[in-house]
Each structure stands twice: as structure tokens, then as C-alpha cells.
Amino acid sequence: MTDSWIGGHNIQIGVVGGDISILLDRPSFRLELLRPMESPELPAKVRHQPSYLLDPSHQVVPYRPSVSLEMLASWRDNKDDLSVLLLHGPGGQGKTRTAQHFAACAASDGWSVAQARDLATAAPVLPPVKEPFAERLLIIVDYAERWRFPSLLTMLELIRSDGQARIVRILLLARSDTHLWDQLEAELDSLGIGYAQPIALPGFSGPSREALFTEASAAFAHALDAPELSPPVPDNLADPAYASPLTLHMAALAGVVAAREGDSRPTDISRYLLLHERRRWNDPATGDTVRALVALATLFGPAPTRESARALLLAAGAADGPAEADRALKAHRTLYPSDRHLAPLRPDRFAEDFLGWYLSRDQDAGEDLAALLTGDGTALQDGDIRQALIVLANAARHEPVRDLLDKVITQRHDLAETSPAIMLAVAEHLPISTVLGFAVCPDKSAELAYARVRIAQRFAEARPDGAPALLDIINLRLLGNALLDCGEYAQAANALGKAIRQVRVHRDDPEIGYPVALADLLNAYSAPLLYGGRPHEAVGATAEAIELLRDQLPEISAGDVSVHKDSLARSLINHANALAQIEELPNALDAAKGAVVLYKELASENFNGYGAALFRAQTRVGNLLSQAGQHEDAFWREQSAANTLRRLYARSPEEHREDYANTLYNLGVTLDEMGLAEQAAPILSEAADLFRYLAQHVPLRFLDRLANCLFLLSSALEELGRVGERIRVLREVVIVTRQLREKEPDRYDTRLALTLFFLGQELATREDFEDASPALTEAKELFQSLVMLQPEPAEVLPDVLVTLSFVQAALDDLVAATATAREGIAMLRKHSENSGEAVPRGGFAVNGLKHLVPLLAEMGGEEQAAVLAELDELLRLSAPDASR
Secondary structure, three states, rough: OOOOOOOOOEOOOOOOOOOOOOEEEOEEEEEEEOEEEEEOOOHHHHHHHHHHOOOOHOOOOOOOOOOOOHHHHHHHHOOEEEEEEEEEEEOOOOOHHHHHHHHHEEEEEOOOEEEEOOOOOOOOOOEOOOOOOOOOOEEOOOOOOOHHHHHHHHHHHHHHHHHOOOOEEEEEEOOOOHHHHHHHHHHHHHOOOOOOOOOEEEOOOOHHHHHHHHHHHHHHHHHHHOOOOOOOOOOOOOOOHOHHHHHHHHHHHHHHHHHOOOOOOOOOHHHHHHHHHHHHOOOOHHHHHHHHHHHHHHHHHEEEOOOHHHHHHHHHOOOOOHHHHHHHHHHHHHHOOOEEEEEOOOHHHHHHHHHHHHHHOOOOHHHHHHHHHOOOOOOOOHHHHHHHHHHHHHOOHHHHHHHHHHHHHHOOOOHHHHHHHHHHHHHHHHOOOHHHHHOOOOOOOEEEEHHHHHHHHHHOOOOOOOOOOOHHHHHHHHHHHHHHOOOOOHHHHHHHHHHHHHHHOOOOOOOOHHHHHHHHHHOOOOOOOOHHHHHHHHHHHHHHHHHHHHHOOOOOOOOHHHHHHHHOOOHHHHHHHHHHHHOOOHHHHHHHHHHHHHHHHHHHHHHHHHHHHHHHHHHHHHOOOOOOHHHHHHHHHHHHHHHHHHHHHHHHHHHHHHHHHHHHHHHHHHHHHHOHHHHHHHHHHHHHHHHHHHHHHHHHHHHHHHHHHHHHHHHHHHOOOOOHHHHHHHHHHHHHHHHHHHOOOOHHHHHHHHHHHHHHHHHHHOHHHHHHHHHHHHHHHHHHHHHHHOOOHOOHHHHHHHHHHHHHHHHHHHHHHHHHHHHHHHHHHHHHHOOOOOOEOOHHHHHHHHHHHHHHHHHHHHHHHHHHHHHHHHHHHOOOOOOO
16 A cells, blocks of 8 residues: 555545445445546636645645555454554545545455445435445444444444455444544444454654645645645644644645735735635625525535435525525526535634634524524424534534534523534633533433533533532532543542531531431442442441431421432432442341332322332342342342333333342342243343343443343353353353453452453353353463462362363374363362362262373373373262262
8 A cells, every 4th residue: 555646536424425335235325346447537617626636535735644655554464354443633634535445455455435324314315335345344434423323333244244255344434533443342242243443543654744735735726727826835834733634634725825816915814715615605696595595505414315405494494485496406506516516614623613614794694594403393303403413513613603502502501412412512602601500410321421521520610619518519519420421430429528528517508518418418329438448338328318308307398308308218218229239238238128118108108209219129129139048039029110110111211221220130140040031031131131221332331231131141041051052152252351450450350361261161161162261271370379378269260270171182282182181180189189089989070080081091191191091099088978
């Protein structure tokens, strides 16, 4: 792969027409096969437009990479059948141009190239692929951050299972890797899809910018039929802004245009180029209409059909009737030739600057767009509105765009909650009054968890000097709760602990020292303490909350009874959770049952307000009863709660998903303890699906719960003899546990070792010795390192060694099998000597060694004879009737 420009035929990412056909069509996405194509010959007045000259698909300026192309080539040519790479950078950093160059190189090397399209917005009708395509397929996913995450996952899953191409590479392009890669990485592991670490486009380095500016100026001068023009290099090229290829190219183009027009060098480059872009729009009869069309195209385009484009113009008030709408569409298509109607202005950042200018000069335009985005009965689909809001979010550096976005979000909070990108724009750019609405009443969807943290941080940052203590406390609580939702337990405990200390300092202030408020804070504080491994402190915090509320009982007014009972019930539940962690089950049960009594009273008066809380409390009682061995009683409570929460979840998934998942898991635990594996398996499988979704969006908080659920599911499947399903689940447990182990190695080493051992056992049972061997070898190594730190793994390690020895023998590696068997025998003898107990004759390890006898006997030789002698001695020492 070279660094030179590819001219002539090229792959155009994001093209909206031309020689394209459908490779794979599904309800939520489709793959469109691209072919190298030569750019059509367009009139000079089109080719001289700044938007044309700057559009990377037209390749006016030679491609100069800001990222090592060897890195991309190495990923493309690695040994994986299917692999994913994220290429990210701000707007104008060269993502599209790099992808086009990479795709053209792949096509010239015999790869087929496709682009993926999210069908949240309507797409044009295209023919299916008729001719065969290459065995190697490169798929480009532009604007990956705009995709609905479930659609992105569905695409990856279907591509993995489709099997039309033998080797597939998926290149994701996004403005930022914020949280997108965290979510994706976990899923790629569980799907068994390979990946490389994300690559950030760094932009142009300082020393190279002068030469690149000169080269771009010459290219633009040639394209404008004025090759003699050579504008001077700006004095401030060292400014970090010129690291952006688009910024540097805009400066070069502005310099050439200014030299041609006899203008002085412009200070506002984008505004100057927009002025020249608009000169072709300024026909007195159509100028205003064209500006409106360009704005609509930037926000909603391209339209899939003429009918949909016409409907958009009529809904936006840009045309008075179908005939006028058709004339307007024709005028726009003359200015911006395309196979599709309302092709957006390019590049994106140039279009965003246009929106800022357009809205600044026409207040009515902002009002009309706000009405279009928030009104009922418009021609817009949800995906169209979401796309427009993401464009506005990306353009929110411009004040008029911020004003429009604020107007829309203020009227329709729910629209902001359709995308993390929009919520982050709210946090970064909108007035604090708008931010406050989201901070105080946050949406509870897992997808927005990280955006909620930024909302809370922005609210805290906006605190004025000398603000009252109550505002500080509110800020800290909002931030603590948002961090807790993301699984950032240490930071959450720090924020909530500070809030509690503030309350104690101002305890005499009636607005601050209200006991229920302090009790609620203590309850919130107990959660990150408990999840963060500080259960004794959580017991203390919840005990203080209970004491505060009980002391206040004689003083509460009739109007405050419900609030007081709710706070006391939550305190009792949290106290029960903390007590269970320190194994005080009787006290934990008493506390949880007390909470159920209070919630029954509350639910009898307001079921909609307290019904879900009642069933959560009943689930907790059932879970504690199960831990105490009272499985029958636990089962009936948990089953009743699960049935009710299933209905609540169907009505409001985001609100009840976590509670429903926890309830199903607890019910599955109880059924498993009762020996009812057949009933437990589907319950645990459903719980795993819910936890899997939650872990996609908030891995820090839910990966551990997913791992626990899957591990228990694997146990139920073992009881049922469903080996194939168990292997699949154990593989996922290995993947999830590896991810957890990256954060806390010591905590998850034992679970990973056990899971690998169980996986190796099952694979050996199916005579899949090739896959069993690496799993068992890693399990052996993990257990050997654990034995040095704690004694318990020494009881399992002999079983691992014997199983591994059997697998090695089956693979005809009898030398390794002999050495491993001798190691297992030595461990069994050592354990027997240290414990003073005979080795169980019917135990797993001894039985496994017996199966090795015929294989070793066939080999003969001194080593094998020594093993057989050691085994005879071990059996002589073993207890005749003992079993493991």
C-alpha cells in the first residue's frame, strides 16, 4: 500500500447513487457493494464550488496520510477470518479520505468493497448483486457513532454467520471513540470476532504543514483553471488547528480564491468560502429557497425518493405545493448534481458552518426547523429526527445552532434521549437551565449512563462562587448517583461521602438537616460502598439511616407518612443487602421482611408508585431465604415477583430491565439449589440476555453479574447433559471473565481457571482435543500460580493435570502426557500426606489416571514404567470406599 494519490477510478465512500447494488439486505441495515468508478464530468461552475473542491470523494488534493497505512494494511492482512477496526478523529481529520484510499487499495488487490447503511432512515431502492464477488470483503461503516447500537451488533452477528465471503474486514469510522469502543469490545469478544485496537487520526504534524499547504494550493489553483496562482503560506501554520487536513485545505483554497479575486487574505476562512459557495444561490427568485433546501439537505439528506424529498419540503414550508417542490428539487440538483435528491453539503464540517451562518441570519428559519422537529404528524421518521439532531449536536459550536437545539430539546426532552451524542451535546453546549432538567430527572436507559455522568459534571461545574451549601449537596448527590449507575464505585462513594459530610456540617439548617434527606443520602452512599468491597461500612451507613428515620417517627406529619415509609423501607432493604455480604443472614432476613411490610402498606394505597419496589423487596427476601436453605419459601416469593416484573418490563423496559434481570437470576439460583435444572436453565438464559444488554452499555456495573449468571447457567446445562450448549456458555464466561480480569486480576483468576477447566473437560468429552488442550493448559498455569497464594486451588489442580494428561495422550503427545500425569500423581500424594487423608479411590483424578494406564502401557519405556509404578503406589494408599 503506497502513500501516493490514487487518481482516476476510485471507491467513493458514502456515495448515494451510481454503480451500487445490494449485497445483504436486512430490516435494520444493509450492505451495498461498491465498485471503482470514475467521477462524472461536471460543469466548471459545479467543479469550482468550494464544497466540490473540499469534498474528499473528488480527490482534488493528493492524498497524504496522517496515519501509518502500514497499520491498516497489517490489520487487513492478519490471519483472522473476520476482524473489526475503529478509525476515529474529529470532523475534518481525514477519516473519509483515508477510508477511500484504503478501499481503493483493497479493490486493486482483489478485494470486494461494501458500505454498510443503517436503515433508521429510509434508503433508496437498489438492485441486488448479480455477479459473484471476491472471497475477501472490506466493509466500511461511516458515521458508526450514529448507528443504533443494536443495529450495529445485529450487522456484526449476521456478517459473522453469513459466510458469503471467506475473509471479512469491517472498518468503522467515527468522530469519537467515546464509549463506542468500550461497548463494542465486550461484544466482539463474546461473538468471537477479532479486532485491532482503535486508531486515532493524529492530523498533520507541524514540520510537514508548509509543504502540504503549498501542494494543496497548487491543486486548487489547477482545479480553478488558474495554475499561476500561488498564495503565501500563512504565518500561523504551527497553530494546532492546522493539524486538521480540512482546516489546512480550507486555508489553501481561501488563499487561492482570494488571490484570484484580488481580496486580502480572509481572517474567517470558513465564512469567506461560504460566501463564495452562496454566490450561485443568490438568484433573487430562488435564493431564499435554495438556502432552505441546503439546510434541509444538511440535516435530513439525502432523500431516498423524490416523493420523500417533496414531502420534506412541504412539511418544512419550503414549497407551497407539489409542483413548486419539484421545481425547487430540480434547482437544488442543478447546483449539487447527484443520483439522489437533497444530497447534503460536504464536507460535514463545512456544512455545519453553513448551518451556523444560516440560522444566524434568519430567525424564522430556526423557528420553522424547531416546529418541524417537534411537531406531530410530520413526514419525518424517528430516524430522520435523530439524524438531524446528531448533525445539530455536531454543529453546536455555533451559537445559533445551540439555540435551535436548546429550543427543540426544551420542548421534547425525549428527543435528546435517542442518542448519547445528543445528550453529550446537551451537557457540553446547552444552557445550564436545560442541563438541570436532565440532571434532576435523568432518563434511566443504560445506553445513556455515561452521558448522564457528563450532565451531572456540567451541572456541578456551573456552580457559582458563594453558592449555598444546599446546591453543593445536590450537585454531589447527582454526580454520585450518575457515577454509581456507571459502576464507578470509588468515585461515586467519594462524591456521596462529601455530600454527607456537608449535611452533617449544616445539620441545624432546616433545608439541609431534614432526616429523610440525610437517610436517603446514606442509602445512596451504601451502594457504592457495598459494590466497591466495603460491606461493613455499608452496614454502618444503612444502620444510621434506619435509626434516623425511626427516631423521627413521632414527629412526622400525616402528609409525610408515605415519604417516610418509603425511605425507611429502602434503608431496610439496603441494610439487608449489606448484612448478607458479611454473612449475617438472620438479621438480613429480618430487615428485608420489615421492608416488605412497609411496601405492602404503601402499595395498597399507590400500587403504581410502589408496586415495583414491593416486588423487588420480595425478591430480596426470597434470595435471602434461598441462601438460608429455605428454598420452597424462596421459590414462591421469587416466582410471584418475576411474574409481576415480567409484565412491568413489557410495559417499560428501560425502567424495569435491571430489576427483572436480578429477579430472574435469583429465581434461577433457587431452582438450581432445589435440583430443578430443567426449570432453572430457561430462567437463567433469559436473565443472561438482559444482563448482556446492560453489560453492553455499562460494562463496569454489569459484566460481573453477567458472568455470575452464565456460570450458573453452565452448571444447570451440565445437570441436563446439554454439552454443546454448555460449551457455548462456558466460552462466553471465559470471554467475560477475561474482561473483568483486566480490571481486577487477583479477583477473577480463580473463576477464570475453573471455567477454563470445565470448558476443557467438556471439549475432551466431545473428543475435541485440539481445543481442549489450550483451555486446560491455561487452567493448569493459573491454578499453579494460585496455589502459591492460597491452599484451596491445590484440591482442583490434580484433576486439571489428569484431564490435561488424558488430552495430551489422545493427541499422541505421550511424552507431555507422561510428565503431566506424574505431576498430578505427585500433587495427589502431597495432598494426602499434608492432610493425613487417603486419596479417594473413586475420585475424579484417580479414575482419570486409571484411564491413562492402557495408553502408557502401550508405550513401554522407563518413564512410562515409572508412572505406572507411582500410580500403583497411589492406588495402594487410596481409601477403598472413599468417593469424591
